[in-house]
Amino acid sequence: MIYKELYAQRARQLERSAIAALKDQAAGETDMLSLGEGVPAPELFPCKELSAVAKEVFLQEGQEVLQYGDSKGWPALRTKLVQIVSKYGINASPEGIQITSGSMQSLDIAARLFLDVGDTVLVEDPTFIDAKNCLAMTGATVKGIPCDSEGMDLGALEAALVADSSVKAIYVIPDYQNPTGLCWSETRRQAFMDLVSQYEVIILEDNPYGEITYTNTYHRALASYDQQGQVLFMGSLSKTLSPGIRIGWLCGKPQLITDLSLVKECCDIHSSLPDHAIAAGFMNIYSYENHVAAMNAIYKARRDALVASLRSALPDFTFTIPSGGFFLWLQLPDKIDEYAFFQAALTAKVLVIPGTPFFVNKPSKGFVRLNFTGLEPAKLQLAVTRLAKAYESMIK
Structure with missing residues (x-):
């Protein structure tokens, strides 16, 4: 065969x-x-700290974390993630957080929820290689928008939005982009949101690198400028704590997160609760900052x-x-x-x-x-x- x-x-x-x-x-x-x-x-x-935390998690909470649980993820970790996204000016609640098995799963379930065959998704050009595959897997068409030194070219973006009514989503990495390392200026972030707010499109804001700063500066997320609930923010602990733990998250309006949780249930019911509890325990016992x-x-x-x-x-x-x-x-x-x-x-x-x-x-x-x-x-x-x-x- x-x-x-x-x-x-x-x-x-x-x-x-x-x-x-x-x-x-x-x-x-x-x-x-x-x-x-x-x-x-x-x-x-x-490693030493995580080992100590893991021992305590299994001793104190083992029966709970080894059981099926909330599809949105371990509540204590969702509370901690609210604190992390606040660094970017995002005012969130635990109900507005969906924990995933890394940023790629975040993008995957978001793409499943929003994109159909025949839709178009715009991305920075160049962009993260695996994101191209993930978005194309939905049957949507992926089109690139060039960038300059401040971020996505808004003239080219507006032309694409005007010319193509099939555009349903825009995927961007405003903070220290993969592959270019580009960080959008604050002016460009505001102007981008002013532009896209005029269109019925979802913004998929990927931020796996925002905490990896060499100026001790956290930039306002696009989500912090959002007045209409257009932006779905995606974060990760892969670059700061461990990629092996496989913890990412989606942050958005609680109703949207509930719908995304339904999509996630079709994938894996929920992510690894022991990993969630270990990450939350690390942040409780040690200084994540x-x-x-x-x-x-x-x-x-x-x-x-x-x-x-x-x-x-x-x-x-x-x-x-x-x-x-x-x-x-x-x-x-x-x-x-x-x-x-x-x-x-x-x-x-x-x-x-x-x-x-x-x-x-x-x-x-x-x-x-x-x-x-x-x-x-x-x-x-x-x-x-x-x-x-x-x-x-x-x-x-």
Whole structure:
């Protein structure tokens, strides 16, 4: 039997993540330094603290957390998440929080609730690769809107909204975007909301990186400007506490959250309550704020090490220094192909990710995405030294 002949039409359009395919080329290589994977530093996970909390959770609340529970998630954690979203100017209640198994599930159930075959969803161009797949899985058409240094191009956005009545949703990452590291200006956020408020569209605001700030600044979420209940805010503990715990959340009007909860029940009834209770317990016993601040100080030092190394060893390359998040968007010199650079970097034992797969419309050539959170400063410096040798081999 050829199983693909039985696949749903939308499933036939799925493509393996370009990042996964590129990583395969580095698999099995020894002494490979990765600037490609968007991962937190595992040595910063609070393993000892989480272990102590987990023991207490199972001793004190084991029978409850190991049972079926509220599809919206562990109440104590929802209360804690209300405090986190308040950093972005969002006035929420526990009834307006739906806990999910990470940001991708948040986007998945939101897309299932809102998008039909024939609908259009607008995204920043470039954008997060896995979000493109998730949105397209609904049968909707994904179209890209270019960005400038302040955020989404509002002229292009307005033209798309006027020209296409099928637009039902707009997906954006305003804080330290993946892949570019772009952070929208406050002026652009307000202007964006002023524009979209004139249309019947849902705004899917993804914010996995907002707490990873190198200026100690939290930016107002689009949701904080929302006067009509248009914005569905999505957050995550993957970048601050642990991606393995798989905790994300949706924040919106309580009635909308109730409807999203019904969609989630079709997926998994509810997410892992032990994980919820462990995360909430960590925030009760230890200082989550101090943990995030200490982590950000280390990541900032790593960012600075990468920036200094790039300026010294690769002066022909250009970039904007990210003020938060995990990524630096590196522009290559003219006539240097990003895939040829990727291959040369692999030969030099460094993994980078070409920028082309992140684009929705016709891709802009000559970019690579670099992650700096996963390596210590000395290894970041060594990685750039190797990249410089790769570049030299291309221009000889």
